[in-house]
Amino acid sequence: MPEGLDPWGMEVPEDYARLMQEFGIRPLEELLPSIPDPPHLMRRGVIFGHRDFERVLERMGGGRYAVMTGLMPSGRMHLGHKMVVDQLIWYQRKGGEIFLCVADMEAFSARGIPYDLGRKIAFEEYLVNCEALGLELERCRVYFQSRSQQVQGLAYSLARRVNFSEVRAIYGFSGETHLSHLYYPMIDVADILHPQLEEFGGPRPTVVPVGVDQDPHLRLARDVAAKFSEEYGFLPPSSTYHRLMRDLFGGKMSSSRPDSALFLTDPPEVWERKLWDALTGGRPTAREQREKGGEPSKCLVYELCMYHFAPEDRELLELKERCERGEIICGECKEELIGRVKGFLRELEERRREVRPGVERLLRRISP
Amino acid sequence: MPEGLDPWGMEVPEDYARLMQEFGIRPLEELLPSIPDPPHLMRRGVIFGHRDFERVLERMGGGRYAVMTGLMPSGRMHLGHKMVVDQLIWYQRKGGEIFLCVADMEAFSARGIPYDLGRKIAFEEYLVNCEALGLELERCRVYFQSRSQQVQGLAYSLARRVNFSEVRAIYGFSGETHLSHLYYPMIDVADILHPQLEEFGGPRPTVVPVGVDQDPHLRLARDVAAKFSEEYGFLPPSSTYHRLMRDLFGGKMSSSRPDSALFLTDPPEVWERKLWDALTGGRPTAREQREKGGEPSKCLVYELCMYHFAPEDRELLELKERCERGEIICGECKEELIGRVKGFLRELEERRREVRPGVERLLRRISP
Numbered sequence: 001m002p003e004g005l006d007p008w009g010m011e012v013p014e015d016y017a018r019l020m021q022e023f024g025i026r027p028l029e030e031l032l033p034s035i036p037d038p039p040h041l042m043r044r045g046v047i048f049g050h051r052d053f054e055r056v057l058e059r060m061g062g063g064r065y066a067v068m069t070g071l072m073p074s075g076r077m078h079l080g081h082k083m084v085v086d087q088l089i090w091y092q093r094k095g096g097e098i099f100l101c102v103a104d105m106e107a108f109s110a111r112g113i114p115y116d117l118g119r120k121i122a123f124e125e126y127l128v129n130c131e132a133l134g135l136e137l138e139r140c141r142v143y144f145q146s147r148s149q150q151v152q153g154l155a156y157s158l159a160r161r162v163n164f165s166e167v168r169a170i171y172g173f174s175g176e177t178h179l180s181h182l183y184y185p186m187i188d189v190a191d192i193l194h195p196q197l198e199e200f201g202g203p204r205p206t207v208v209p210v211g212v213d214q215d216p217h218l219r220l221a222r223d224v225a226a227k228f229s230e231e232y233g234f235l236p237p238s239s240t241y242h243r244l245m246r247d248l249f250g251g252k253m254s255s256s257r258p259d260s261a262l263f264l265t266d267p268p269e270v271w272e273r274k275l276w277d278a279l280t281g282g283r284p285t286a287r288e289q290r291e292k293g294g295e296p297s298k299c300l301v302y303e304l305c306m307y308h309f310a311p312e313d314r315e316l317l318e319l320k321e322r323c324e325r326g327e328i329i330c331g332e333c334k335e336e337l338i339g340r341v342k343g344f345l346r347e348l349e350e351r352r353r354e355v356r357p358g359v360e361r362l363l364r365r366i367s368p
Numbered sequence: 369m370p371e372g373l374d375p376w377g378m379e380v381p382e383d384y385a386r387l388m389q390e391f392g393i394r395p396l397e398e399l400l401p402s403i404p405d406p407p408h409l410m411r412r413g414v415i416f417g418h419r420d421f422e423r424v425l426e427r428m429g430g431g432r433y434a435v436m437t438g439l440m441p442s443g444r445m446h447l448g449h450k451m452v453v454d455q456l457i458w459y460q461r462k463g464g465e466i467f468l469c470v471a472d473m474e475a476f477s478a479r480g481i482p483y484d485l486g487r488k489i490a491f492e493e494y495l496v497n498c499e500a501l502g503l504e505l506e507r508c509r510v511y512f513q514s515r516s517q518q519v520q521g522l523a524y525s526l527a528r529r530v531n532f533s534e535v536r537a538i539y540g541f542s543g544e545t546h547l548s549h550l551y552y553p554m555i556d557v558a559d560i561l562h563p564q565l566e567e568f569g570g571p572r573p574t575v576v577p578v579g580v581d582q583d584p585h586l587r588l589a590r591d592v593a594a595k596f597s598e599e600y601g602f603l604p605p606s607s608t609y610h611r612l613m614r615d616l617f618g619g620k621m622s623s624s625r626p627d628s629a630l631f632l633t634d635p636p637e638v639w640e641r642k643l644w645d646a647l648t649g650g651r652p653t654a655r656e657q658r659e660k661g662g663e664p665s666k667c668l669v670y671e672l673c674m675y676h677f678a679p680e681d682r683e684l685l686e687l688k689e690r691c692e693r694g695e696i697i698c699g700e701c702k703e704e705l706i707g708r709v710k711g712f713l714r715e716l717e718e719r720r721r722e723v724r725p726g727v728e729r730l731l732r733r734i735s736p
Contacts, residue, residue, distance in 0.1 A: 109528055115521075152520055153483075156548055160477055164532070164550060165543035175533035180524055182532060183551045 016048065016243070019212055023219065025049040025241055036060060039090045041083065041242060043313060044306055047209070049241040051218070055205040056238050060094050066195040066206040067091040068237070070101035070188075073122035074111040075255025076263045077129050079308055080211075080245040086308075087209045087242075089134045097201065098140040100130070101191045105145040109180035115146050119367055127359050129264045132351035137362055141200070144367050145187060150197065155183075155190035161227045162186065162220070170216045185220055192221040196234050203233040212241045245307060248278040248300055262304075265352075268342045275301070275338055281323070282330035293326040301330070301337055309340050384416065384611070387580060391587065393417040393609055404428060407458040409451065409610065411681060412674055415577070417609040419586070423573040424606050428462050434563040434574040435459040436605070438469035438556075441490035442479040443623030444631045445497050447676055448579075448613040454676075455577045455608075457502045465569065466508040468498070469559045470735075473513040477548040483514050487735055495727050497632045500719035505730055509568070512735050513555060518565065523551075523558035529595045530554065530588070538584045553588055560589040564602050571601040580609045613675060616646040616668055630672075633720075636710045643669070643706055649691070650698040661694040669698070669705055677708050 019025065028050050032038060034057060041047045059065040069084055088098050104118035113121070122144070131137050145151055164182075167173055173182055196203045208218060218239045225234040247253040247260035255261060262271055281299030283289040296302040302323070310316040322328045328336075387393065396418050400406060402425060409415045427433040437452055439445075456466050472486035481489070490512070499505050513519055532550075535541055541550055564571045576586060586607045593602040615621040615628035623629060630639060649667030651657040664670040670691070678684040690696045696704075 105524060109524070112528075146521060147517070149515070149517060153514060156473060156477070156551070159548035159551060160480075160546055163544050163546050164541065167547065168543065173532065175536065176531050178528055178531050179535065179551060179554055180527035183524070183527060183547060183554075186547055186551075 016212060019215070020049050023215060025051060025212075025215070026053075028053070028240065031057065036094070039086065040311060040313065041086065041307070044316075046083070046307060047087070047240050047242045049212070050239060051222075052205075052236060052238040053207065053240060055235065056096075056207045059205050062095065064201065064204050065096055066099055066201065066204060067096040068099045068101070068192055068195055068206055068208045069210075070103040070106075070191055071122070071126045072103040072107045072110075073118040073126060074107040074113050075121075075125075076258075076261075076265065077125045078253055078255055078261045078263050079304070080253040080261075081126070082129075082133065082264065083242060083245055083307060084209060085130050085133050085135055087240075088130075088140075091207070091209075092136060092139065096207070097195070098135070099191075099195050099200075100135075100137070100140045100142045101151075102126070102142070102144045103188075103191075105187055106184060108146070109178075109184055115144075118146075119144070119363075123359065123363050125265065127363065128352050128356055129348075131355040131359050132348055137359060141195075142362065142366055145191065147367055148194075150199065151187065151190045151194050154194050154197065155186040158189055158193070158224050158228060159183070159186045162189075162224060166223075167220070170220055185217065188217045189221045189224050192217070192237050193225055193228075193232075193234055196232065203235055205235060205238060207238040207240060209240045209242065211244050213244060215239075215241065246300060246303060248274055250279055250300060264348060268345045271341055271345065272338050275334055275341070278304075278334070280330040280333070286329050289329050290326045294323040294328075294330065296320045296323050299323070299330075301333055304337065309337060309344065384580060387583070388417050391583060393419060393580075393583070394421075396421070396608065399425065404462070407454065408679055408681065409454065409675070412684075414451070414675060415455070415608050415610045417580070418607060419590075420573075420604060420606040421575065421608060423603065424464075424575045427573050430463065432569065432572050433464055434467055434569065434572060435464040436467045436469070436560055436563055436574055436576050437578075438471040438474075438559055439490070439494045440471040440475045440478075441486040441494060442475040442481050443489075443493075444626075444629075444633065445493045446621055446623055446629045446631050447672070448621040448629075449494070450497075450501065450632065451610060451613055451675060452577060453498050453501050453503055455610075456498075456508075459575070459577075460504060460507065464575070465563070466503070467559075467563050467568075468503075468505070468508045468510045469519075470494070470510070470512045471556075471559075473555055474552060476514070477546075477552055483512075486514075487512070487731075491727065491731050493633065495731065496720050496724055497716075499723040499727050500716055505727060509563075510730065510734055513559065515735055516562075518567065519555065519558045519562050522562050522565065523554040526557055526561070526592050526596060527551070527554045530557075530592060534591075535588070538588055553585065556585045557589045557592050560585070560605050561593055561596075561600075561602055564600065571603055573603060573606060575606045575608060577608045577610065579612045581612060583607075583609065614668060614671060616642055618647055618668060632716060636713045639709055639713065640706050643702055643709070646672075646702070648698040648701075654697050657697050658694040662691040662696075662698065664688045664691050667691070667698075669702055672705065677705060677712065 026049060028042060028048055031053055035042060056065050069088060092098055102122045104115050107113040107118045167185055192208055194200055195206050222236040225236045228234055245253045247257060249260045253261045262274060278300045280301050281295030283292055305316055305319060394417060396410060396416055399421055403410060424433050437456060460466055470490045472483050475481040475486045535553055560576055562568055563574050590604040593604045596602055613621045615625060617628045621629045630642060646668045648669050649663030651660055673684055673687060
């Protein structure tokens, strides 16, 4: 990647910069030279910030470290979720012990999803796709919150030293807040810290890759880790922050807006139709675009390539240059992407079929 | 028992009467004629109030009903606890299904007792004594809160419809209240309601025999049962209220005041010494007492007989009359009681030895 440039048009936006300043998140850029084979999400500034990631880097050479993440089984898996899974796959190759939490208690209290349904969604949408994308679940610690006595027990134990004022300050709780919602942050903190319990491997660096909107949980987890450092030997958890993936019209990608999100289990025709509708950085007319060039930094098709469908930096940079020079217009670009996406989806579906029986066995073991 | 009299000097004290009025607790007296073989604690007004106890009475003929109680493993078992166990024994004979909760989560959050220690205390102090007193634990559902996924899961589920304002109004919580303390009432409510889950026998009348100080939990449990009556079919739990047993100097008997409480595992000599110190309803001089008679209603020795050591009403009434007529003075009375108590303690210790291995097996099964 050429130095001194921002080849991806992905400077940290202003509101992220403010967040970083306010909460002491460090730019990931400063560590980039010492990260071994950084994944494209790091190289391209999609993962833009961190706390204490040095601690984890030191262990990448061979020491032990944990990676913790959660998936809430309340909707369908989309490309925003895939971004996290891609990170897990990278960490797994780099020797990280992956803890993958099925946040069914959160799905229950936040969305009213009963545990049975949560289990089904976790399997069909998330676990099968994770494995199909390349995460080796058998080498992960996959668990359901509602079935983990250790996590629930730890949550209650840690809750002895967190009072209402503290969580109110972080989450804005009020008298109307229901107790399940009010108590849930302790479950989340226990998820994050439990890999450091003796029975799960003992105190060690743990990284939690999150979207920047998840930082409140991390701040609470770090506070709590400090309060209990003597009792449990906890190190404060490290974290990295990625941009929130946008949907096809520029909002936050979410399964609650199905028309603008791209779901991993949707058939290629649906993706094709949605992609044709996607907002681009194109000009009003083809002629104008040929003359002035497009604006990749505004383009959601370009964003898809940057996040997911152009693994080689050279390839992405070329696309950007061709667009800016007006050598390719949006219709052509979408067609190229659709071709690539169809290959990806076909392969993914094939892989899902292959891995399904194994994931089903794993599920029966961890959640009978 | 002679009608129209208050033979035990045990009219409901004023502060209890106020509580009853304020919170709608009904006098148990109104049901007494329809209670089959009421135990001495009911006959004597020690259990003085109830809510919806009719519902349970209707089932005593043969229908199914549950009885729910908890013991907090944080100290030693004393006569105040025995009063509850005596009620359980009676209910067990009357066909009630007994749910006995070891409230180790409460002991942990309220007293800082770790679960390991809680388990040990539950065994040595409570479970062995319960069985030795005559409760058949193998026929009860004994469980530890910290190990009951069902209770914890139910608590979280019910917490979806209880907000901070509600628990603040009942318990006076504030910003400084820790989340474990703030959340604990939901565990308690789940203890009370879980016998009505399908897997534990389904919706049916459930009685919770409590000291009057425990009523806030019951009020919350009834509110919550109503909120979830459609979802789970819960009947509002019934309850009975007993007086708080006083210690030897007239305070509330508590294991945190060991000098004035009578512990079931203390040797007879310790009881003897403590009983000699106990406050009585005697007069300043023996002569005055012979003339005016004693005042049983003020006497803690009399209270011990009424609650525990004079199972026959006739016997207790005679003691009262002899005292009031000045026919027996405090020293003689204490000596009589000490004789009886020694027999009780010897027999109890013998029984503890006998039942210990069986209780140990039960413990290993429910809390490996």
